Amino acid sequence: MPDFRLKVFHSVATHLSFTNAAAELFITQPAVTKNIQELEKELDIRLFERKANKIILTPAGHILRSYTHQIIGIYKQIDFDFSILKKKFSGNLQLGASTTIGQYVLPPVLAKFYQRFPQIKLSLLNDNTEKIEAALLDQRIELGMVEGRTKNKELKYIPFIKDELVPVVHTSQKLAYRSEIELSELQNIPLVFRERGSGSLEVIEHELALHKIQLSDLKIAMYLGSTESIKSFLANSNCLGFISIAAVSREIANGEFKIIDIPQLDIRRTFSFVHLHGKSDGLADTFINFAMQHYNQK
Numbered sequence: 001m002p003d004f005r006l007k008v009f010h011s012v013a014t015h016l017s018f019t020n021a022a023a024e025l026f027i028t029q030p031a032v033t034k035n036i037q038e039l040e041k042e043l044d045i046r047l048f049e050r051k052a053n054k055i056i057l058t059p060a061g062h063i064l065r066s067y068t069h070q071i072i073g074i075y076k077q078i079d080f081d082f083s084i085l086k087k088k089f090s091g092n093l094q095l096g097a098s099t100t101i102g103q104y105v106l107p108p109v110l111a112k113f114y115q116r117f118p119q120i121k122l123s124l125l126n127d128n129t130e131k132i133e134a135a136l137l138d139q140r141i142e143l144g145m146v147e148g149r150t151k152n153k154e155l156k157y158i159p160f161i162k163d164e165l166v167p168v169v170h171t172s173q174k175l176a177y178r179s180e181i182e183l184s185e186l187q188n189i190p191l192v193f194r195e196r197g198s199g200s201l202e203v204i205e206h207e208l209a210l211h212k213i214q215l216s217d218l219k220i221a222m223y224l225g226s227t228e229s230i231k232s233f234l235a236n237s238n239c240l241g242f243i244s245i246a247a248v249s250r251e252i253a254n255g256e257f258k259i260i261d262i263p264q265l266d267i268r269r270t271f272s273f274v275h276l277h278g279k280s281d282g283l284a285d286t287f288i289n290f291a292m293q294h295y296n297q298k
Helices: 004-015 018-027 030-044 059-086 099-116 129-137 185-186 199-210 229-236 243-254 282-294
Strands: 048-051 054-058 091-098 120-127 143-146 155-170 191-195 220-224 239-243 258-259 266-276
Touching: 004 018, 004 030, 004 059, 004 129, 004 185, 018 030, 018 048, 018 155, 018 220, 030 229, 054 199, 091 099, 091 129, 091 258, 091 282, 099 155, 099 229, 099 243, 099 282, 120 129, 120 199, 129 143, 129 155, 129 191, 129 266, 143 282, 155 243, 191 199, 199 239, 199 266, 229 243, 243 258
Parallel strands: 091 120, 091 143, 191 220, 191 239
Antiparallel strands: 048 054, 143 266, 155 239, 155 258, 155 266
8 A cells, every 4th residue: 555654544443442553553552643643744634533541533534434445445456456467376275264154154255266266275174263263373274264252362353244143943843933032031942052162152142241141041952063953953943043144044035944033132243364463375365355355345
C-alpha cells in the first residue's frame, strides 16, 4: 500500500485500540500514534475521539474507514493477481480445519483451488478447534481454520466468514410442534452438544454464561464428536441440538429439521484462519486469498 498511514488508521479503526493495532502491525504504540497524528494533520480533521478510557471514530473517521476497507481490498486483489502472473505455484500445503469448517465450508473451496492450482498438493487434517491449534503449535500443519472464541497468544487469527449456531429438532419428534421456547425452559429439555474442545461448545458455553446458565444446569443427553452424528441422533430422539446453520440449512429447506427459536439467545461466531506468528508462507497466503475471494470476503 503506498501510504502506510492508511493501513495504520484502518487497524486502529477496526480494533478501536492503539495497542491492538500496534500488535497486529508489529510496530510500537508510539509509532501508531505518530502515524495517526500525521494523517489527521494532512487531512486537517480529527479521526478519533477519546471518551473515558476508550477511543471512538469521529464522523470523518467513519467515512475514511469505509474507504480504507475498499483500498486495502483492492491492493490485496492486485497482489494476488500479480502473484499469479509472477509465480509458478507448486509444492505442498498442509491444512487443518475444525470439524464444521472441514465438512461444510471448505470442500467447495478445495475443489476450486485444485482446479486453479493443480500443481499444489493439499492435505487436510480435520479435528476440533483445540486439536487443530495444537497441530499448528507442533508444526504438523502450516495453516488452520477454526471456529472457537478462545485465542492462543502464540497464534495469529485472521477473520474469515460469519456463522450462526441454531437450535434445531428433527421434524419427526414431539418437540417439533414447538416453534419457540423461552430460555428458562431450556433446562428441562434434553440437549445434544458437540464434545469438549470443540469450537461449537465453547461458543455455546459463552453465550449461556451471559445469561448465568452453566452446562451443569442443563439436561444434557449426549456429547457427540461431529455434527453429522448429532443430526443422526436427533433423527432418532426427542432432543434439541445446536448446529451450525451452514451444516443444516439444506435439511431445514427439505423439512427434515426445524429451528426452534429461543429469543434470548443469539449464538454467532467467526470462522478464522490461524497460523503461527510471523509471516505465513506464500502457499498459505495464496490459499487464504483464494478462499476470501470465493466467499467474497475481500
